[in-house]
Amino acid sequence: MTHPNETAAGIGRITLPLFVPGDRPERFAKAVAAGADAVIVDLEDAVAPAAKEAARAGLAEALAPLLRPARVLVRVNAGGTPWHAADLAACAGIAGLAGIVLPKAETAGDCARVTDATGLPVIALIESARGLANAGEVAGASTRLAFGSIDFAADLGMAHEREVLRPARFALAMAARLAGQSGPIDGVTTALRDEEAIIGDCRHAVDMGFAGKLLIHPAQIAPARRGFAPSEAECEWAQRVLAAVEGGAAAVAVDGAMVDAPVIARARQILARAGSAAG
Template identity: 40%
Template sequence: MSQRTRPYRSVLYIPGSKERALEKAKTLPVDAIIFDLEDAVAPAEKENARATLANALETGDYGPRMRIVRINDLSTEWGLADAAAVKNMQADAVLLPKVNSAADVQALADIVGDMPIWAMMETARGMLKALEIAEHPSLQGFVMGTNDLAKELQSRFRPDRLPMQAGLGLCLLAAKAEGVIIVDGVYNAFKDDDGLQFECEQGRDMGMDGKTIIHPAQIAVTNVAFAPSEAEIDLSRRQIEAFEQAEKEGTGVAVVDGKIVENLHVVTAREILAKADAIAAIND
């Protein structure tokens, strides 16, 4: 399964210190889990959280869910120990907060070796260095940290996220240029399904691969928003069929619903069907 077709619809933050939450996560229909050693863990619990999480990943079956561990910033008193510990955990990737440059990614790569690295994109400097960060050979994914970005920008909340658009756009461009996964920031009002729906659709339409979430109540809305719809699946099948028929007949022109279908549309259609198949396999 390629990076572009693997589902990342819902990416749930789970505290790395909470055994009950770690156990419950095994049953939740999310595509990826961020096991958090940073914001969700109190300073006094940091050391115990590493051991608790290592044991959960070693003994627990998280199925097809991607396992990402967010460590503390390497400049903190816990960061280096986190990085050394996660290298030996049964995780798929390590997530580094407050990435400002490729040098930050390299500093972590020097510790974790070949483990894929994801970057929290949550600072103004990080936005301006997005392409440099995405180009790092160890970098596999971006996670938008919109709460921290809003704090740094001193911006106000707006449903349309207008203050965020420059940063979101820069990271999207960098991610798509380098084939890096990019998942949107969290929606804080976890009981507001309408607001979550709007923000999911905005992120999806921009090109985000999925969305980070903070509560299981947000899973259903997020999974639906970032999955191919039945209409998209139907159109994709008809585009592929029409294009292949046109090639077979040598006409060179395929038309579906009054619109020309070119090879670029077929590439997108095949990706949509591959993602739909991957989601179906997860749900089986």
């Protein structure tokens, strides 16, 4: 987790970022040490309105010893709230901060204002019907998309269930691909220690073209990594595919099925996921 010079490419490599409340600085170092790909210091939902000013005021000092060895982002309060502008100003003054997580992102302008104010990459959280409707333009103005699935379901009055949210996840994966981004980061699993639920949600995210997941507790890191890692059978299949085409053949058969360019690309993606999970 050594990223002294964070770039948009660095944001694209994040798979499992872990939230930590912005008003609990004593937890920041523990969050970094937990082993997630990045830490998101949360000034929004995790901090009560009465505590927001104090959390913001102490942010730079609390983060100073962590920024060089770790990738740290800040989730600011949404545009239109009384805290948004001050959050951006505070983040702009923190050298080494990796980026901003912007909640309730709904337009390209929302993202552009954050970039202009901070000079930092933006992960845009899609959490509303309007945000999803404008996902293409939001993707074009941000570095990465993320899905605030719980807020999104509440905005539309729908159940927070995989099948219900499948069209939304598909739309976000499409928007990210068309913008040339890495796959989106999926929303949280509220079960803190239910490994089966966490692994299942991560595997569903992979199936939907997502490339990461927001985490809310260190206990979720290990099962999430297992959920994003391909199975041993998938890796063995991918290795057989690449071995079969090593000589340059355009189309061959592996396990009785034709292998051509799209299948080869899939095999490479699986092995890349395996490498990411191992690293």
